Amino acid sequence: MLRISRLTDYGTVVLAHLARDHAGLASAAEVAAATGIALPTVSKLLKSLAKAEIVTSTRGPHGGYQLARDARSISAADVIDALDGPVSITECSASDSNCDIEAHCHVGSAWQRINVAIRRALDEISLADLLRATGPVPRFEFAGLPITVEVKR
Amino acid sequence: MLRISRLTDYGTVVLAHLARDHAGLASAAEVAAATGIALPTVSKLLKSLAKAEIVTSTRGPHGGYQLARDARSISAADVIDALDGPVSITECSASDSNCDIEAHCHVGSAWQRINVAIRRALDEISLADLLRATGPVPRFEFAGLPITVEVKR
């Protein structure tokens, strides 16, 4: 597993549409038509994204949504935060840790370190990067060893 | 979200116990007592880990489990694969993609690139690394920019 929710995935598709069609306002209905995602779902997504200030909304006739800032200033982490809640790889890396086995746990900090690293990587990936069909594959390092990235399976 | 399941988290705790207590066989009951995780759950975890050849099992009285190989040769990705199924950040990055909106999707490859990168990072983190309470925080790079890792929120 270790996956983002389908809504977050759809969210990036919706944002991608707004970023491409950067002329201005697009209504939820327009986005739904363009992306093939059901209107109530698009509407829900855009409302969440507006609340997170990733898009701005305009009410009334001819209203709609548009990106609140440049696509390069919107990170994958922003989108995940808005739609899936904060990234935390384990329950105990979330703030309200009430872990039953904490007293016996010898691995807590390790997952948290991984979490910070993934988090940071997602912070650095912008919507603009997501839009580029081709481009550099992210590179990771661990413990000082550079790692070249290839598809493995 | 973007989190591993609680079972996988517990799995690392169980493996940590086996790695620390490297004298040899430990029964599921012993591990349960040492970790504070309920016996049926520990048992289930160890069965899955045995199937994935991360631990070896010995039946009969005085039987139990032990690591199948050195803790440095067991990666976080191995554990996640065994307990959570293969890592794939979105549904369509899994092999059996049957995405309804594929025709409209402009972001597919991007998540897959992120997925590969996270996957690769998890491949490089060993159980031995997880056990070190302190140690280097993983570093990531994206698009050639080195990123220093700090706790951000």
Added chain:
DNA sequence: CTAAATAGGACTAAACTAGTCCTCTTTAAA
């Protein structure tokens, strides 16, 4: 032979997710 241990899988309850729908508010235009 017996008992300690794992193997395998069925099953249930709880939690979470996705998706829909309803009512209210805002606002442009007739």
Added chain:
DNA sequence: TTTAAAGAGGACTAGTTTAGTCCTATTTAG
């Protein structure tokens, strides 16, 4: 000033997933 197009906010439901338990079979040391 009225109307209708749009978003805001939230309640609700169905479906899926996950966690956890339990039962029966198999293996094997003593």
